[in-house]
Amino acid sequence: MAAKSERTRELVLQTALRHLRERGYEATTMRGIAAEAGVSTGNAYYFAGKDELVQELYRRIQQEHRTVAAPRLTPGAPLAENLRTVLHAGLEAMTPYHGLGTGLLTRALSAQRAVSPFSAASGAPRQQAISLMAETLTASRGTPGGALGNRLPQLLWLAYLGVTLHWALDTSPDQQRSRVLVDGLAPLLARTISLVRLPVGRRLSTDVIELLDRLAAPTAPDTTSPTEGRREP
Amino acid sequence: MAAKSERTRELVLQTALRHLRERGYEATTMRGIAAEAGVSTGNAYYFAGKDELVQELYRRIQQEHRTVAAPRLTPGAPLAENLRTVLHAGLEAMTPYHGLGTGLLTRALSAQRAVSPFSAASGAPRQQAISLMAETLTASRGTPGGALGNRLPQLLWLAYLGVTLHWALDTSPDQQRSRVLVDGLAPLLARTISLVRLPVGRRLSTDVIELLDRLAAPTAPDTTSPTEGRREP
DNA sequence: CGATCCTTTTGAACACGTTCAATTCCTGCT
DNA sequence: AGCAGGAATTGAACGTGTTCAAAAGGATCG
Numbered sequence: 001m002a003a004k005s006e007r008t009r010e011l012v013l014q015t016a017l018r019h020l021r022e023r024g025y026e027a028t029t030m031r032g033i034a035a036e037a038g039v040s041t042g043n044a045y046y047f048a049g050k051d052e053l054v055q056e057l058y059r060r061i062q063q064e065h066r067t068v069a070a071p072r073l074t075p076g077a078p079l080a081e082n083l084r085t086v087l088h089a090g091l092e093a094m095t096p097y098h099g100l101g102t103g104l105l106t107r108a109l110s111a112q113r114a115v116s117p118f119s120a121a122s123g124a125p126r127q128q129a130i131s132l133m134a135e136t137l138t139a140s141r142g143t144p145g146g147a148l149g150n151r152l153p154q155l156l157w158l159a160y161l162g163v164t165l166h167w168a169l170d171t172s173p174d175q176q177r178s179r180v181l182v183d184g185l186a187p188l189l190a191r192t193i194s195l196v197r198l199p200v201g202r203r204l205s206t207d208v209i210e211l212l213d214r215l216a217a218p219t220a221p222d223t224t225s226p227t228e229g230r231r232e233p
Numbered sequence: 234m235a236a237k238s239e240r241t242r243e244l245v246l247q248t249a250l251r252h253l254r255e256r257g258y259e260a261t262t263m264r265g266i267a268a269e270a271g272v273s274t275g276n277a278y279y280f281a282g283k284d285e286l287v288q289e290l291y292r293r294i295q296q297e298h299r300t301v302a303a304p305r306l307t308p309g310a311p312l313a314e315n316l317r318t319v320l321h322a323g324l325e326a327m328t329p330y331h332g333l334g335t336g337l338l339t340r341a342l343s344a345q346r347a348v349s350p351f352s353a354a355s356g357a358p359r360q361q362a363i364s365l366m367a368e369t370l371t372a373s374r375g376t377p378g379g380a381l382g383n384r385l386p387q388l389l390w391l392a393y394l395g396v397t398l399h400w401a402l403d404t405s406p407d408q409q410r411s412r413v414l415v416d417g418l419a420p421l422l423a424r425t426i427s428l429v430r431l432p433v434g435r436r437l438s439t440d441v442i443e444l445l446d447r448l449a450a451p452t453a454p455d456t457t458s459p460t461e462g463r464r465e466p
Numbered sequence: 467c468g469a470t471c472c473t474t475t476t477g478a479a480c481a482c483g484t485t486c487a488a489t490t491c492c493t494g495c496t
Numbered sequence: 497a498g499c500a501g502g503a504a505t506t507g508a509a510c511g512t513g514t515t516c517a518a519a520a521g522g523a524t525c526g
Contacts, residue, residue: 106339170453184444211417219405
């Protein structure tokens, strides 16, 4: 049975997450994790490295975010209310790890590398967050459908990314400033989205959609020389 | 005269910036910098550390941004045009350092620590970037004044931060996707700003201003126990 | 010139992340 | 029980960022 390595892996992971929570990024050392887990230094490398441990933590936080947020959504409530709920749930899930500072956000972003946060491609943890936003939208009343409706989850996720950035840099006690941000931002976003009912909003909406499409389109190869039949050397 | 240390400092800095440009973050080592500069290891620590070298690079990039952008502003042109110019200039200034990946953004953000990017407080390099946005606005025609006008530089800087994030994660050839983003975002932002002329826009505007004010306000101390005369233990 | 004092430089030393050849452990077989 | 072979573990070794007591250098005095 190959279950032994699995137990060790889990032991290392749990120890690592605890150290990250209690000591922050720099003070958490691979040697320290190994020592406290009662294994040798090299055995801490069931994970590719320290950064992957942080990514794992990030994944767990997202999982927690979804778990906490989903049952709190009120079907048929205004978007502003459900959005506020979801964003606050996100802050809640992250709170124990505020000591990591920008480290958390940083490593999470590096993990996304190769996939722009503005495009819809498939980063596994991000896709989950985006689908949580989709649930938030479908649970709320009065949200637009059509082409904009399809893009809204992605756009709301971007807003959530902004909140996360604010939170990571937030030094106010208990990050209460970030809560103020969420309380203000949720109705603001909801009202902005409802603009799509007006002609002026439709215009903005189509422009946003067009931009997102252009960003998602495959990159055009260099067409500086229009000569046909050329191959890349 | 204390000019000798100054020369060494500059020598170390120049070598460091070159290595960062040519080799990226990880492959640039303090020992390598010192060796190539012809000094001993410890002498590379005229700067507090490797991260501060990156911050210094960030400062230079911002300086370059301003230098490149300012003369290109067209007085009296529409905001969309000048904004596009300024954002493209930003990409230009950063381009040689794209190899640093998220490292650049990361260290720049950590440097801002203690000052939320959403508040207007005085981070030295940021203040410069915000004032460049202010220049962009005053150079353009039809931009709103009043309370919103006062906040717009800050808000545009946030948009610029978003572009920077996109650029840092952009793996398309020559970061052309980020250029697409700028081309689409500039008119979009300009049109959004012009919404303030309509009643619906004024409403959004006052909400944004109120939120920014709340975020900038000093943090309220914990008022959980209204008992008077208590002191923190 | 030499002595004093401050500035500047040095490089050994420490703890870290990471790698990997060597070792130990365990399982399934005869 | 004995043994082969794979799985799991080890810890020394490398290169890194960073620190700091000691050494070297340079200016200013008598």
